[in-house]
Amino acid sequence: MMERKVRLSTVNPFITCYICKGYLVDSTTITECLHTFCKSCIVKYLEEKNNCPKCDIEIHQSYPLNYISFDRTMQDIVYKLVPNLQEKEKQRMLEFYRKRGLPVPSVVGFDENNSECNKTPSQEQQEDDDHHRSDEQVNICLECRTPTLKNLKRRFLRVSSQATITHLKKFVALKLYNSISRFMEVDILCNEEILGKDHTLKFVAVTRWRSKDTPLLLHYRQRVADL
Numbered sequence: 001m002m003e004r005k006v007r008l009s010t011v012n013p014f015i016t017c018y019i020c021k022g023y024l025v026d027s028t029t030i031t032e033c034l035h036t037f038c039k040s041c042i043v044k045y046l047e048e049k050n051n052c053p054k055c056d057i058e059i060h061q062s063y064p065l066n067y068i069s070f071d072r073t074m075q076d077i078v079y080k081l082v083p084n085l086q087e088k089e090k091q092r093m094l095e096f097y098r099k100r101g102l103p104v105p106s107v108v109g110f111d112e113n114n115s116e117c118n119k120t121p122s123q124e125q126q127e128d129d130d131h132h133r134s135d136e137q138v139n140i141c142l143e144c145r146t147p148t149l150k151n152l153k154r155r156f157l158r159v160s161s162q163a164t165i166t167h168l169k170k171f172v173a174l175k176l177y178n179s180i181s182r183f184m185e186v187d188i189l190c191n192e193e194i195l196g197k198d199h200t201l202k203f204v205a206v207t208r209w210r211s212k213d214t215p216l217l218l219h220y221r222q223r224v225a226d227l
Contacts, residue, residue: 008081015078017041018054023082025089027074031067031206033057036074043068069136072162073200135160138201138216142172145189145221149176156215161202165195172220189219 017024019041026039035054037045043065045053050064059067079086097104138161144151152175159167165188173183188195190208201216209216 011081015074015081019045023085024074024078027071027078028068029071029074030059031069032059034203034206036071039070069161069202072135135162136202137161138163138205140168140201141215141217142168143217143219145219148222149220159201161200161205163201164197165199165201165204166197168201168218168220169197185223187221187223189221190217194224 015024016022017038018035019037022038024036024038027036028039028042029036030042030052033052033055035052037053042053046059046064046068050061051058094104137158140157140159141155142152142157143155152172166183168188169183169186170180172186172188174180177185190204193208195204195208195218204218205216
């Protein structure tokens, strides 16, 4: 099967900031409407306004900055699509701090004294063992929807917002069947709607669950095709 090449200009409208018109840097998404901007752009904008600059929806009357979050997936996409953007952005930030005689934050990381450049294997292993605990977390409640399956002993979970429905299906399959490989036999639902396997919990919480004060309620059942 032949691969279809797509020009960068074709996807530019989806990976550029509506405010500054440049490529997204520190992609930050408004949770109410899912529009994404550069972090510096949207933070500065929301210091004086409380609506989305693109669709004009009110984010929050008093605390709009509480309803934006870093979008790691979008930023990874931008860096993969735009050649050398990540390298150039880090160099630009490094130059900014050096000109002003300010200490370089570790997130920029290019000088030889930077801890990011001098990590030992054990330090890198510790980061791998973090298991996404540093991610934004989502509280969920997993309940059984069919009498043919047993209830989970632990219904309430706190997991990374970047976890997908597939991750949950594998978790349920492990608990019910003692086999992750049977995850295809499980459906996950929210508000009676079967959720797509690639949906992140952040996406589900924002688009399907409007209650901010209660855990995201999800149901699991045997796959409909198998009933």
